[in-house]
Amino acid sequence: MSVREIPMVIDGQSVPSQSQDWRDVINPATQEVVARVPFCTAEEVDRAVASAKEAFKTWRKVPLGKRMRIMLKLQALIRDNTAELAALITEEHGKTLPDAEGEVGRGLEVVEHACSITSLQLGELAENAGTEIDVYTLNQPLGVGAGITAFNFPIMLPCFMFPLAIATGNTFLLKPSEQDPSSTMRLVELAHEAGIPPGVLNVVHGGPEVANQIADHPDIKALSFIGSTHVGTLLYNRAAAAGKRMQSMMGAKNHCVVMPDANRSQAINNLLGSAFGAAGQRCMANSVVVLVGEARQWLDELVEGARQMTVGPGTQRDADLGPLVSPQARERVEHLIDVGEKEGARLMLDGRGCQVDGYPDGNFVGPTVFADVTAEMTIYREEIFGPVLCVAGVDTLSDAIAFVNANPNGNGTSIFTNSGWVAKRFERDIDVGQVGINVPIPVPVAYFSFTGSRGSKLGDLGPNGKQAIAFWTQTKTVTARWFEPENVSSGINSTISMH
Missing domain, CATH: 3.40.309.10 (Aldehyde Dehydrogenase; Chain A, domain 2)
Known part of the structure; x- marks a missing residue:
């Protein structure tokens, strides 16, 4: 049986890494090597970030309706490919097929929530906040976002991150777990099949060095992490020191x-x-x-x-x-x-x-x-x-x-x-x-936010729901007043009156 080599994704293309550092991906039930994953070089990470930064220039201007239609297509593709995604999860993670199918379903819920982006990203308006002054808000994308996910939910955790980040107009760099990356990579393929343009969703692989580079990178504006308390705390402090918006969902008891x-x-x-x-x-x-x-x-x-x-x-x-x-x-x-x-x-x-x-x-x-x-x-x-x-x-x-x-x-x-x-x-x-x-695992539905607290979470805003929209957008508040023009010609006045 041939062993597949896990690629990077840069500019919408599967790209083989030139790294000399590769790790085996093991089937935990048999110890069979089923894939090999690279620990990407610093130059490769920079290339992926540069791709996302360039794509942001145009993606941020894509209408909400078009972003919504891409998410609608993605949710349909995930639904149609649930069995394949679940089989990949089971092969590399080990969880049972019914459990893996349930995981795909929970990830699908987040993509379905992202299909509502046309109403999720609305701002607020106060007409006549002052005399003939309106105040309103714009919820605009940040730029390049990034996500680092744990091994235990290789479909659900990426879905906690990139669908809403991309739907709100950001571009994205994903670093999945090196222990079970194949299902995540298939999810990314489906995202591009759904119509996500080149450069909007990029993937790199690696360990602590790559994670630290992502946390430090000046062109990444926000970072979402799900994993251990030890790693999450280190990355939170690094990202905060680099001026990033950061959320760390960490350990539990x-x-x-x-x-x-x-x-x-x-x-x-x-x-x-x-x-x-x-x-x-x-x-x-x-x-x-x-x-x-x-x-x-x-x-x-x-x-x-x-x-x-x-x-x-x-x-x-x-x-x-x-x-x-x-x-x-x-x-x-x-x-x-x-x-x-x-x-x-x-x-x-x-x-x-x-x-x-x-x-x-x-x-x-x-x-x-x-x-x-x-x-x-x-x-x-x-x-x-x-x-x-x-x-x-x-x-x-x-x-x-x-x-x-x-x-x-x-x-x-x-x-x-x-x-x-x-x-x-x-x-x-x-x-x-x-x-x-009377519910043993209180993970909320995707249109509510994931709200762990105290030692399990760093950062004010969690994944999913309204908090995710706030996390992946920057609020711009506009205070506007328009004066009646002076010395307006009769031609302009007539044009105004016609409209």
Whole structure:
């Protein structure tokens, strides 16, 4: 089987990199090398930025209606090619095909939202703010935008960035994850097929050096990042120092609070899916369950449900979770399970040493459950990013709220309850950006903004929704007054009156 070489995209063309530094892209279920990706040179990154800068001169003037029609075409192409995109995700990331298809669907929602650009980018007008003075705003594109995405959602995360950036009149430079770039590259092909002109959407590849060059580059006006807290903080500081607009959506430790009045079977089933789906490699995974009061008696049922989950390759449609993305990821997760045992957490279900028939080299870790987890433990403080569920118990709703709010991260949280009063108090008092009520993964629909907070986010504006429009545009406020002309000839007066 031939190994495909991942190209760059510059000026609307697939361009082979001249870099001497290439990395293998591995199928995590088999360890088969399926592609090779370059770590682009500094000169290649500069070429891609220059292409976007030149294209901005004309793209910014393209009418809103034409941009809308391109997005309409793109959403249709994504819908028609969902199976191919999902298969590429599964081959390089490892998540199950149903999960990958769901990811494509969530990315598609953002493109559908971008189809409304003719109404999203409207300004405001105050007529007669002063005597015969009007004040109005123009929401204009910034210039060249850039995005750096994580491996865990190679279709959805790019869709969180370039569709709205381009629809608002910017041009774009995308650096996808080097671990699973093929689905992202196919998405970019579809974007050009939809009618995005050459230079408007460019792609480069690489590691820290390329990311730092993007953060420092003087011709890039805004940068969106989704990934780890460590990298996101470094890039945010670099980009801010370079005068860029910047958003960093970073790490998480999401909690799910379960009240004793909740629908028991629904809560447990939802918890299992949110904790172990995609092998826990989601920034919105519920990795901590807080059982309140008598709900602590549900622990054994929760563990048994996890024990019944099926581990297999992503191509096995009835599998509940596939492999981790790399051997290094598997080793890190198994190391943290070791640490959890040593620090006194009660290991109720151990996923280490998981074997899947026919896939002896896969990066598999089975569902793992720890009970009696405390805030001081490493498995609670660190984002494990694997199929490991930490369970804590508290006495009251107030205790649960205090426990969640004491964690430094604020990406997402949820509560399961049948009490409207409890739900209302939770949504009011919890200090987390995204809240689910009887919803385990509270990622909002695309026409609402992604609103992680505290240690999970740097920057005032998040992806999607109204915040994304504000992030990718510059507001220009115009104060205007027009005077009646003096000494106007009768010819001009007659022309005015005719019109």
